[in-house]
Amino acid sequence: MRRRVEEKIFKFLMIISLIFVFGSLLLILATVFLKGLSSLSLNILLKTPKGGYYLGREGGILNAILGSLVLGISSTFLSFLLSLPIAFYLNNFLKRGSNFALFVRFSLDVLWGIPSIVYGAFGFTIMVLIGLKTSLLAGIITVSFLILPIMARSMDEVLKMIPSELKEASYALGANKIETSIKVVMRQAFPGILTAVIVSFGRGIGDAASVLFTAGFTDNLPTSLFKPVATLPLAIFFQISTPFPEVQKRGYASAFILTLIVLLISIISRILSKRFSRYRVR
Numbered sequence: 001m002r003r004r005v006e007e008k009i010f011k012f013l014m015i016i017s018l019i020f021v022f023g024s025l026l027l028i029l030a031t032v033f034l035k036g037l038s039s040l041s042l043n044i045l046l047k048t049p050k051g052g053y054y055l056g057r058e059g060g061i062l063n064a065i066l067g068s069l070v071l072g073i074s075s076t077f078l079s080f081l082l083s084l085p086i087a088f089y090l091n092n093f094l095k096r097g098s099n100f101a102l103f104v105r106f107s108l109d110v111l112w113g114i115p116s117i118v119y120g121a122f123g124f125t126i127m128v129l130i131g132l133k134t135s136l137l138a139g140i141i142t143v144s145f146l147i148l149p150i151m152a153r154s155m156d157e158v159l160k161m162i163p164s165e166l167k168e169a170s171y172a173l174g175a176n177k178i179e180t181s182i183k184v185v186m187r188q189a190f191p192g193i194l195t196a197v198i199v200s201f202g203r204g205i206g207d208a209a210s211v212l213f214t215a216g217f218t219d220n221l222p223t224s225l226f227k228p229v230a231t232l233p234l235a236i237f238f239q240i241s242t243p244f245p246e247v248q249k250r251g252y253a254s255a256f257i258l259t260l261i262v263l264l265i266s267i268i269s270r271i272l273s274k275r276f277s278r279y280r281v282r
Helices: 002-039 042-046 062-093 099-113 116-130 136-160 164-172 177-205 232-240 245-279
Strands: none
Touching: 002 245, 042 062, 042 245, 062 099, 062 136, 062 177, 062 232, 062 245, 099 136, 116 136, 136 177, 164 177, 177 245, 232 245
């Protein structure tokens, strides 16, 4: 009797939590969609800001859309090149429970919890030291630092779940650690690694504080690593901060577009993860 009561209580709590999560997502989408509906058009997607755009004149946010995609993809790729070796080293080349592995994981957890504005200040300090101006390159470097601990720890947790028997079987067949990592572990962990990359990309493309002092802002399309670049989070901030209702509506439309981009990429990652999961050993 007691177990049935506990089961019903926890089932009820899970349903409430599920409703809360989906309700929050729908509420966010509905809010930005309804407030920005009047400004959603092809012009806002296909045009760059004209003179006086933030005063209510013509133009769009194509510069911010392309800038966010370039910045997000580039920083995610750079972080991936660093995170994957870290995760593989922790799980395939270090003993379980080693002090060094614990220290690295603790350091990544601490870095994960640091506010993004601190990364922005750190990136700005590095820029001053090396003489780099606000630019796409500075933004890429800063955002890469921001999402590196997220991606590395996510991959680390995925690799922890790979059965040790698979590695031992690979070693028994004569494969070394690098071959086992690439041909066996990577194949099994690919869906989880893909999810880690997508989560990190969503974190990077939606952050404003880390690029405020590093990437800058411009009404032009991204054409050079050494020039400022516009991003959607800052475009949203600048538009909603104006006293003009028409521009504020464009800000909500921009927020809806950013949310759709992240949501679309998340859906694609789920589809790809499900497709590649059939190769996993369960």
